[in-house]
Amino acid sequence: MESSTSKLASLVSHSLKAIARSTMAAEREIVVIGGGIIGCCSAYYLTRHPSYDPSRHKITILEATEIAGGASGKAGGLIALWAYPSNIVPLSYKLHAELAKEHNGEQRWGYRQVNCGQLVAKGRVISEKQKESGSDASSISLQKRDAAAVGKLRAAGIPSDLDWVVPDGLRAYESMSGPGETAQVHPYLFTTSIAKLAEEKGAKIVLGKATDIGQGPDGVKSVTYIDKATGESNTIPATDVVVAAGPWTRSVLPQISISATRAHSVVIRPTRPVSAYTLFTNIELPGGKAIVSPEIYARPDNTVYACGEGDRIVPLPSSTEGVQVDQSRCQDIIDAVGSISDELRLGEVITRQACYLPNVDARGGGPLIGFTGVKGLYLAAGHTCWGIQNAPGTGKLISEFVFEGAAKSAKIPTLDPQRYL
Ligand SMILES: Cc1cc2nc3c(=O)[nH]c(=O)nc-3n(C[C@H](O)[C@H](O)[C@H](O)COP(=O)(O)OP(=O)(O)OC[C@H]3O[C@@H](n4cnc5c(N)ncnc54)[C@H](O)[C@@H]3O)c2cc1C
Structure with a gap:
């Protein structure tokens, strides 16, 4: 009895190995x-x-x-x-x-490690004249920081190397991750x-x-x-x-319930290289018009990426080539990030784009x-x-x-x- 059980076990083991081999060998x-x-x-x-x-x-x-x-x-x-x-x-x-x-x-x-924080700010009004001339008398450029600017940054809890956001209007900064947690x-x-x-x-x-x-x-x-x-x-x-x-x-696969949300983004070459921060923002637009939340990511190639909120106004096109870019949505992102950073406001906008996020x-x-x-x-x-x-x-x-x-x-x-x- 024992020997027939072990024979059976050995047979099964051989057959399993053969199946595994044939699966492995299969094209x-x-x-x-x-x-x-x-x-x-x-x-x-x-x-x-x-x-x-x-x-x-x-x-x-x-x-x-x-x-x-x-x-x-x-x-x-x-x-x-x-x-x-x-x-x-x-x-x-x-x-x-x-x-x-x-x-x-x-x-x-x-690829690089990066700081990440949540920034709350009130955006500044930029006059047409200031936009044209590039100068902004109402804000303090962080490149030439004076004692008042440094004091404002400290009060808002801003790290000293995050020197490309203007101190005027800054309400709060909170770090969102420790070293080695964000890249x-x-x-x-x-x-x-x-x-x-x-x-x-x-x-x-x-x-x-x-x-x-x-x-x-x-x-x-x-x-x-x-x-x-x-x-x-x-x-x-x-x-x-x-x-x-x-x-x-x-x-x-029509049976899979995945939908699409459009989102706009821009890439700006700032007026000078900026430190490695990714910022989740809450910006109150000038005049209290609205609160917007662009995400702003400094990149190592001396560009800064910023994206806005999603929308479902335009349904998913049949391919990536048919994605419609709404220039006014891109401009809203540019204006919002420019209202808290001179380096971005005076920088060169190199990309305005949109794409669709897959949602389950x-x-x-x-x-x-x-x-x-x-x-x-x-x-x-x-x-x-x-x-x-x-x-x-x-x-x-x-x-x-x-x-x-x-x-x-x-x-x-x-x-x-x-x-x-
Ligand atoms: C504004 C924005 C910012 C984001 N930021 C981040 C971020 O910072 N970090 C992060 O982790 N994620 C981020 N995401 C999310 C991330 O971009 C997406 O989750 C990811 O790109 C999805 O990748 P995918 O390959 O599934 O889809 P896709 O990139 O959409 O690729 C799908 C591909 O399939 C192709 N395709 C479609 N149909 C067919 C077909 N029938 N035959 C052949 N090919 C087909 C398309 O042409 C396309 O190239 C962000 C998304 C958005 C919109």
Whole structure:
């Protein structure tokens, strides 16, 4: 009896090993739909997974317009240990640091530690004459700080190196993080670099818009897309499909409840290099018109990024190329940040842009990462305002779902797409 049990156990073990071997040995055609930061990080970590073998595994990033053409190229780039959701933030924050170290991210995509604080201020009125001449007699330039200006800054609790906000009207400053808890990247440079690094290990970038994910009784089998250059419809075989289409996810998976919010931003070259601060502001506009909350991020390339609040006035266009930029919304951001900083008010506005944020319309708030219930079909989308922060973690987890059948680096049952289907 004992010997027949052990024979059976050995048989089962051999069969399992054989199945595992055949799965490992099988050819895989992995298609990642979307060349934003989530799709590019997914491709990157797929090419770095220990089971990845370029002779048997084909990885394609299928991008409708251009790599980082959406929010991933137009975001602020803040990464923070205090972001959400807490089950992937520490992993992703750590991976950002590792990527920067391994690939010289400091030079390549502006990775650096940064201060972060909440600033409350009353914006100053800037007269037309002052705008034209560039001089502002009603404010005290911090470059020539006198005792009165220094006193005002101290009273508001402003760190001494945050010397590019005017003291007039400053109400309060509160640090939002300690050392080592907040960093930043330049999102466009990060995303395009990561795509290149994935390409270097064998991933292929195809420009075309996915129109259909073909399914058979055994799960996914193909992806059909319209080629960007030729306009022709092509179908490529697929054993695995990762949908990372951000706010456009519903156009390929209508059952997934992800919506889109437009947000405007500007990039300004200040009159002089400014210290490394990211600021969440509350600015009372001159004349008490309204309180606005632009986020202001100094970048290492001597530019400052600022974004305003979102809107749902213009629905999501069919692609990143159709995004409408409302110049007056950009101007509102420029005026608001200029009302608290001479360096920004007198600086050169180099970019006015808009993009769409992917929101998960369900309790929990997303992102959604993992299996969809169809064999070989995975979702990595709905990263709201923390997609830059959470992209490396998401990519790593997707590589584990594809090659190991489960998330290994973090416990993410709350992000399971099947909970929301
Ligand atoms: C103003 C603003 C500031 C932000 N600041 C920060 C920040 O400081 N820190 C942070 O962590 N996050 C920030 N975010 C959030 C972050 O930008 C997003 O969460 C992230 O970029 C989402 O990445 P994604 O790859 O999912 O989507 P996207 O960047 O939108 O990429 C999706 C890609 O899929 C492609 N696509 C769509 N449909 C198809 C199809 N059918 N076939 C092929 N390709 C398709 C699109 O062309 C696009 O390139 C900010 C967002 C905004 C709007």
